[in-house]
Every structure is written in C-alpha cells, then in structure tokens.
Amino acid sequence: MEREGPGRRWSDMPAMIFPDYKSSTTRSPSQPPVPMPGSEPSLTLRPVWPALPEGDADLTTNARVNGEPIGERILVEGRLTDEAGRPVPGALVEIWQANAAGRYIHREERHPAPLDPNFLGAGRALTGEDGSYRFVTIKPGSYPWGNHRNAWRPAHIHFAVFGAGIAQRLITQMYFPGDPTLPYDPIFNATPDAAVRNRLISRFSMEETIPNWAHCYKFDIVLGGKAGTPFEEDHDHG
Amino acid sequence: MADMRGYGIMDFEDRGGAHDFHYGDGRATPPTPGPTPSQTVGPFFAYGLTPGPYGYAWRDIHTSDLTRPDLDGERIVVEGQVFDANDLPVHDAMVEILQADANGAYASAPRNDGFTGYGRAGTGALGPTTAGGDARFEFRTIRPGAPAPGTCPHITLILTMRGLLNHCVTRLYFPEDAPHVDQVLSAVPEARRPTLIAVATAPGRYRFDIRMRGPRETVFFDV
C-alpha cells in the first residue's frame, strides 16, 4: 500500500519567505516541498547518539574557568511529545544562547556587551523515557541585530531537537513570558496565528521553581511525526 | 477552563487579578495544542552545534567523517556549497546527513563497526579564514546501498541556516545509478530531478550543490 509521507503541518509553521525578516527573502525556497511517497526507515528511525555526560546539560558549570557565570540562574525543562501526546524518549536536545548581557560567544558576534569567561552558552541532553529534559542555565539577555532600525531579538534560547527520525527534526527558539520586545520581532511573528506562535513562549512555573535557587521555565515541545512506532500499516517494504 | 497560570492570564481567585501581562501580540492569547513552530537556527549556532570544526572549546559529539576503520564500504567524499537566491555561497549553513550502510541497512543501535549513518557539517568551518572559509561542506563517508527494493542508494540531507525559518530536507542520488528507478525520485517532476543527482568530480568524489532559489532550485521534500 502506498502512503504519503508524514509531512509537516505547514499551517502551524512560519512562512518560508517572510519579508519582515530580511534574510528569509534570499535564502528560502520558492517552490512548495514535494510530498515523499512510500516509507523510508530514516523518517522514523532515531539516529544513534553517544551517551552524554550529565554535566552537558548544566550551562552554569559546563564552561567554568574561575568562578560562576553572571546572571539569573534558571531551570529550563519540559517534555517532548508527538502530536498524539506520546513521549519522545532518547531524543537529542541541543541548546545555545546569549549570556545574561545578550552576548554570544560566537566569534562573528559584534554586539558590544561583555563576554562571560565562565559561560559558553551551549548545552545538550537526551530525553528520558517520559520524553523529559532539563537544563540549568542563565537567563539570556535581549540583543540588537541589523534587520531593521532599532531591531532587538527578544530574549530566547535556541533549540535543536532530533527525535525519532528525520520526520521529528525541529529547530526552534524558546521565548520568555511577558517579554516586551516580542511584538516587534519578525522571527517570532513569522508564524501567523498568535495562538500557534505563543507555543514558543515558555511558562513560568512557581510550583517547580526551587526555593533559594532558581526560577523554573517550562517549555514542552511537540514534534511532528508519530514517535517511532507509527507505520504498522506499512507492509510494502521489506 | 485550562490552567493558564504562567501564561499571563491570571487566576483571579488565586492571585487577586493584579496583573495582565501579555503575549507578543499584545493580547492574552493562550497557545493551542499542536506542533511547536520552527524558527531559524540563526547565525550563531556553531559553538553549540558544530563546535569541533569551528575551533570552539566545547566537546563535540558529531562529526562529518562517518568512516571507521572496521566499516565496510567504498570510501567516498561528498562536498558542496549552498547558494542563496543571488547565487552567493552561504557560509553559515549547517548540513546534516543520514544514510544507510553499504548493505542498505540503517543503524538503529550502536554497532561494532562504529557506523551511525549520521553526520554534521557547517559551511563556515573549512578554509583559511574564520569568517566563512570557502563556504563549503564536506563529508567523508561510505557509498550507501539501496535500502529497499524499488529504491536507489541515496543520502538524505537536512539543511538549516540563518534566514531559513523552516529546515529543508533533500536527497542526494548517485549519477552511476542512472536510469534511477526510485519511488521518491519518481514523485519529483522530471525537469527538477537533476537537482538531486550528485556530480562525480573524481573517483569516489561527489559534488552536491544546493540552490535555495532560482531556475535550478533544489527539490526539497515534505518531511
């Protein structure tokens, strides 16, 4: 039996070409993606990841040189599920971000804000059996960019998530509730429906905030595809 | 009503209704359930996603070299550039590959021969300068086998870069396998199929350029 590939739910994704975000106008395809017929193991097969030391997920310690990083320590945690709500275990979650001053360590970054010698701004984790992940980090600062006059990126943490196969690849950004620059950010607003793009805003959790230690922000991620065991109906390939 | 505490819609009984902070649209629009939207990878991913080849002090877990001493298969090199709508090479793209082994089998667990089938490279890592080098990606790998009857050997590529709000997925096929009998390639309009066939530039060496826009725009798949 032939079946269509899982495909992405494009109605819930940003436009490919969003003129307010200038570089999207020269770096995005103009043709719609071609549906992929049949099935293919790599669509739903989780790549083999190496074991990760637990310390990789603690950005407040994973690059210390001579002290603690400066800024507001926070927890960022959540669960990866598929669209049916099933957990996505064993997924690779990689994050990177600016420091508390809004400065990336990347060598092409020119924003005149201080680097923090004890903060790299990168972390990684594998999700548990329940699809959960957890990072300890520093709340990133907002930073200016050259897209338009007085352009500022809202504070955000970049996420690169790889679940069960290519159909569960997601590269996104997590934002913070109440950020006053969100209405002005073309990247955030490239997703047309407010109720959809607001999925990108983390939720402050008083319940999971740790007394005398760190605020907790919850960011649950829903991946496309069907989390690993979806194609029982497929008998057409050996 | 759903629990919206933390989203800016305050529970008046619990919190006294003192605040009315809002989402990015200036209104308190709670998110609907559904897939998390994609966002661009931005320009500064290298120190987190490809730290090794870019010289950042962060232990890398990925590599662009999929070969291992005990791994069977013909060694090949796959290289290419990513071109924007103005035919300028993109120096801040990340390319990931996924492929089967020489027998057409994908790795689903750690293997004795070290094969994972997954590789990652950035286009800003190679060359003499840090500001983009020669804006090329390069993978050292093995020639994959056909994963199933009715398919041709191929390598899947996942592409992301600053300016791209949704990652793109494409496939590399090998010129030696012409005429290609492959269910996925057959779904592509014939005129666009050449964008998916690599060019052999030397024995065991293939060039696969990706064009984001224009008359030779690379075919991307809905995955």
Ligand SMILES: [Fe+3]
């Ligand atoms: Fe950023």
